Each structure stands twice: as structure tokens, then as C-alpha cells.
Amino acid sequence: MIKIEDSLRNKIPNITFRDVNFSWPGKIKYVINNCSFSINKSGLWMIVGQNGSGKSTLLKLINGLVKPSNGVVNCFANVGMVFQNPDHQILMPNCRSELILNINQKLKLSRKEANSKIYTVLNKVGLDGFDKRPIHTLSGGQKQRLTIACALISDKNFILMDEPTALLDSSSQLKVLEIIKDLTNNKKNPLTVLWITHRFEELGFASAVAEMKDGNLSDWQKPSNFNKNNVYPLS
Numbered sequence: 548m549i550k551i552e553d554s555l556r557n558k559i560p561n562i563t564f565r566d567v568n569f570s571w572p573g574k575i576k577y578v579i580n581n582c583s584f585s586i587n588k589s590g591l592w593m594i595v596g597q598n599g600s601g602k603s604t605l606l607k608l609i610n611g612l613v614k615p616s617n618g619v620v621n622c623f624a625n626v627g628m629v630f631q632n633p634d635h636q637i638l639m640p641n642c643r644s645e646l647i648l649n650i651n652q653k654l655k656l657s658r659k660e661a662n663s664k665i666y667t668v669l670n671k672v673g674l675d676g677f678d679k680r681p682i683h684t685l686s687g688g689q690k691q692r693l694t695i696a697c698a699l700i701s702d703k704n705f706i707l708m709d710e711p712t713a714l715l716d717s718s719s720q721l722k723v724l725e726i727i728k729d730l731t732n733n734k735k736n737p738l739t740v741l742w743i744t745h746r747f748e749e750l751g752f753a754s755a756v757a758e759m760k761d762g763n764l765s766d767w768q769k770p771s772n773f774n775k776n777n778v779y780p781l782s
């Protein structure tokens with residue numbers, strides 16, 4: 548597992564899995580089973596798959612929380628994570644303090660520079676003027692957008708999003724999808740996002756889609772190869 552952090556800011560990530568197997572401690576069955584893929588372009592990469600198929604485990608292998616039982620995982624990226632439930636991620640009482648917590652301390656920014664970054668990322672996620680807002684006044688969709696702003700302010704170039712819209716109503720779901728799509732399309736500094744979902748309806752936004760089945764990931768395909776009406780049952 549190779550992970551290079553600060554030198555990779557503003558670069559396109561390069562993720563490679565080769566013949567990766569993984570089983571959770573004490574279990575014989577591989578939950579990631581002979582998995583090979585790569586991500587080496589910016590864009591919105593989506594993985595769809597039923598509950599229990601190994602999607603979240605795959606993200607844990609990418610960000611190094613667990614190591615493969617065998618095979619090769621290379622991750623040249625500065626990886627950020629957005630969880631399904633923003634309440635599991637947000638620690639501070641208001642938007643500004645949460646964002647400051649996520650600024651890379653090594654940059655030693657002045658107050659003015661920090662403010663400028665805060666305004667920029669809040670604008671990017673459609674939360675202009677929210678810097679002083681207490682977290683408890685935010686809707687679920689606004690909280691999720693704040694967690695995206697936190698990933699952006701920490702200068703991550705590769706964001707893993709694990710079913711980020713699962714708890715949102717359909718208008719917030721659409722807003723979050725549109726924001727991410729715009730960020731991955733940015734001409735000057737495009738973001739790379741790996742988005743996990745079990746909702747086929749979201750796949751139309753993807754640059755490429757792969758399906759996780761019993762721990763094995765299919766080849767990357769065009770979203771049009773997936774049937775919109777084929778929605779997995781919720782949990």
C-alpha cells in the first residue's frame with residue numbers, strides 16, 4: 548500500500564487494485580474476491596451493488612483502513628471520505644469551526660487566508676453565507692454538503708462517498724449529485740470522486756459505472772448500460 552499525501556494535491560489520483568482478496572478477521576469467506584480495477588482520470592466514478600456485496604469494504608481498502616489478505620493495492624491520492632450519515636462525521640458546533648478543523652494545519656494559513664478558503668468552499672457546495680450557522684439548524688442535505696466542503700477545504704484530490712444520498716430527500720439528493728458532478732467537471736482543477744450507491748437512478752450522472760457483486764467488481768461501463776428501473780430494495 549503506497550500513500551503519498553501532500554505532494555499529490557491538485558493531481559489526478561491513480562488507484563490500482565490487482566487480484567485483491569480480503570476477508571474480515573475470523574471469517575474464511577472473502578468479501579472482496581479477486582478484485583482488479585483502476586481509476587486514473589478525474590470524473591464521477593460510481594459503484595453500484597446490493598447491500599452486503601462489499602462496497603464499503605472496498606472503500607476501506609482504498610483509504611488504507613484495512614489491508615488486503617493478498618493482491619496489490621496502490622493508492623496515489625490524497626483521500627477524503629464522505630459518509631452516508633453526516634452526523635457521524637461532523638464534530639463541531641457550527642459550519643465555520645467544522646471547516647477550520649479540516650484545514651490542513653501544515654499550511655499555517657492566516658485568518659484572512661482561512662476565511663477566503665471557507666467562503667470559496669461554501670460557495671462551491673451552494674452554502675453561501677452559512678459560515679456562522681449552528682449545525683443543528685442545517686437540513687440533512689445541507690449537512691451532507693458541509694461534509695463535502697470539509698473534504699474540499701482539506702485539499703483532497705480524491706473523495707470517497709459511501710451512499711452519501713441514502714438519508715436525503717429527492718431534492719437534496721439531486722442537489723448533492725449536481726454539486727459533485729460540477730466539481731468533477733471543473734476545467735481548471737477537476738475533482739475525482741468514487742461514489743457508492745445501491746440506487747440505479749443515480750447512475751445517469753456517472754462518468755463510468757461498475758457493479759460490485761459478491762466482492763467482485765465488473766469492468767467500468769457507460770451508465771447507459773445499466774437499466775434505470777432496476778433499483779435494489781432499500782436495505
Ligand SMILES: Nc1ncnc2c1ncn2[C@@H]1O[C@H](COP(=O)(O)OP(=O)(O)O)[C@@H](O)[C@H]1O
Nearest residue numbers: 571572578596597598599600601602603604605
Ligand atoms: N467491520 C466488519 N467486521 C466483520 N465483517 C464485516 C465488517 N464490515 C462488513 N462486514 C461484512 O462484510 C460483508 C460486506 O459488507 P460491506 O462491505 O459493508 O457491504 P456493502 O457496503 O456493499 O453493503 C458483509 O457480509 C458484512 O457483514
Ligand SMILES: [Mg+2]
Nearest residue numbers: 602603604709
Ligand atoms: Mg455499505
